Amino acid sequence: MSVTKPTVNKTAEIDAGKDRRAELLAAAAEVFVAKGFHDAKVSDVVTAAGVAQGTFYLYFKTKADVLLQLVNDCCLDIIGALAACSQVKADCRDPKQLRESNVAFLIDLFNLLENKHQAVKVVLSGQTGVDTAIDRALAELKSVLVEISKANLEAGMASGIIRKLDSTIVAEAVVGMIYHIAFERFVLGRRLGVSIRQLAEELVDFELDGIAAE
Amino acid sequence: MSVTKPTVNKTAEIDAGKDRRAELLAAAAEVFVAKGFHDAKVSDVVTAAGVAQGTFYLYFKTKADVLLQLVNDCCLDIIGALAACSQVKADCRDPKQLRESNVAFLIDLFNLLENKHQAVKVVLSGQTGVDTAIDRALAELKSVLVEISKANLEAGMASGIIRKLDSTIVAEAVVGMIYHIAFERFVLGRRLGVSIRQLAEELVDFELDGIAAE
Amino acid sequence: MSVTKPTVNKTAEIDAGKDRRAELLAAAAEVFVAKGFHDAKVSDVVTAAGVAQGTFYLYFKTKADVLLQLVNDCCLDIIGALAACSQVKADCRDPKQLRESNVAFLIDLFNLLENKHQAVKVVLSGQTGVDTAIDRALAELKSVLVEISKANLEAGMASGIIRKLDSTIVAEAVVGMIYHIAFERFVLGRRLGVSIRQLAEELVDFELDGIAAE
Amino acid sequence: MSVTKPTVNKTAEIDAGKDRRAELLAAAAEVFVAKGFHDAKVSDVVTAAGVAQGTFYLYFKTKADVLLQLVNDCCLDIIGALAACSQVKADCRDPKQLRESNVAFLIDLFNLLENKHQAVKVVLSGQTGVDTAIDRALAELKSVLVEISKANLEAGMASGIIRKLDSTIVAEAVVGMIYHIAFERFVLGRRLGVSIRQLAEELVDFELDGIAAE
DNA sequence: AATGAATGAGCTTTCATTCAT
DNA sequence: TATGAATGAAAGCTCATTCAT
Structure with missing residues (x-):
């Protein structure tokens, strides 16, 4: 049926479809964040989207499907962005450069999260157990972060710029730290009285030097 | 007949009541961890408990009530234990002592979590949005951890053993790190190839000295 | 087992049993009036009775059974009392005597209702549809009242002291009037500012002479 | 396609909605009368309505809500009708006119009740204690009837056409009589062998002249 | 006789999903 | 595509009744 339609119409339809889909996705993110996936009703989402x-069922197979697409889209975006900005760090030699590249990475990440806003909140609030595909996507994102961290730690150890340590444990610790701080700031809205840059610098100082004096 | 019942029986009866409650609590923890609170049915819990x-409704007012009690019991226990073991650290003077008391604290905490087992899994999996009382209890637990961490950081800064830093941000970072590691190990069962002691030592090394060489 | 017990004990037991039964009956009446049969729980009744x-199930087969016994007891009492006091009227000749015997009858009836108190409230609130036996008892009571009224009307017509009328309709009307007034006074507690005697006199005036002047 | 729908269809749709509600209301009345509100299940109602x-929950908030709407609708209708037909009586001067206006009023009332059929049965069977709003509506209806009756009695006394009497008590008695007769005829179906006109005349004779000869 | 913990059938209500228009 | 009324499976919770003590 759609085959016989002129291209112009087809494009218009697709665009209209994309808009609708995007509207629903946005509305769903909003509602899921406000009430949590389980307490959010499909009727809440369509009301928020004004349809x-x-x-709803023209664009998503089930209620879980919209969460999956939300999470997938967001995770893929973040993973893509991470891949881009994480390569800078890989070959730094001196401590100052290490600090700077780490700060830059965190700032990029935090800005990304801040812009994604609602979708990020959904990802960070860790809606687990809804669907195995969603669990996989969330696990994948965390795993990517851990892998980046771990790879950097190991490269740094190899080049002598990072001390000997258990890269697995420390990578997990670093990621846990970042997730928690991101959750506080981007989901709960607690800015802790600092800008993104200040936050990134403080965290990198902690990551590199720890808390001990000297 | 019932008049002549020995005290022992009476005790046994009371214990039976406590046992039932405990059985149901344990079954609920198990089921909630396995399926998540929302997907867990009361019928799952009673089946698991064999009643x-x-x-179920003799011991708990609602399905949410059992989660509340689970979380409350567990959080109170942990908070109590934390209060006890966190005081050691407060007045340490030299770096070695600082390291040791931090390691001891983490080992105590991890052992506590390991023993509480299922209830801890419920607490750590962060079942949020079910009941405001539950949210409050979970927030309280995290808040206590952050406060302990913050107080120690500030005491250490005052005595010169800890460098100048933003105690709020670093305390949040440390707690995020611990939560994440605890979640991985005690909920997901990923032991990362180390004992509790090794884990604690590695984390304290990271916390005190960071990752930078020298 | 009870056969081998000495008579004294047996009597004591029976009395105890009667007391318990009476206590439960009284408690049930109270609770049924306060909440209505359907909203009253067996647990409310036993709590009120302090057992x-x-x-409860030692004395009554089911929850409906206690209502049945309450209604039965009360209806039988009232029917018995009615039989006794209604015969006076039957053979009165002059108008003054008719008025007096009618007033006396109503006073007797109202006093009876006032004394039965709670049980009467249960009967008058017309708990219908719980059990066919209960429906039958309530219908029987009303039917007896109608029959008395009808017989008196017909006797009066025969003796010329009462005008020609449709004894069935008027008997129903009279009974409806009495039920309604009794309900207002003995269930809802609206005394309408008069004593039982005044009430009876006013009603008999209305019954005998109607409202028209002259 | 839907854009081109003629107005008629739109109306049809709205009517469908009204019809559904009316169907459910009718089915509920039927079921409530047959089994009583408490023993009637929502499943009985929907089965009777064929949906x-x-x-059910598209049209009514709860099971009690449908009873409330049934009672409210019916009571309002009756009260409205009463207001209309009760004014005739107010200023009648001679006995014959008084009798005729009273008969006319009762005939109107009985016809109204006969037409409302099932809903009236629900109202007259006095489903009490389900919801305070329902209790209020039923009390309001009775109160209106009593007030009308009382006002007429007092007007009649003032104009000398009605003898001195306690208007409160007599008004209650008259309403009790009417309720009872209406219940017998329109709920239980006992027609007592007379037409509505005959019934009304007999009752008015009784009301005006009482039972005494002469 | 008295207890009260345990039972489980059965109810109301919710809400994701469908489908005729 | 868009609609929204209709569906019905499924879940939480209640409470009359039982029974071992």
């Missing part, structure tokens, strides 16, 4: 109940 | 549906 | 849940 | 369980 009818049935329209 | 009838109605029996 | 354990299981004890 | 699915969930459909």
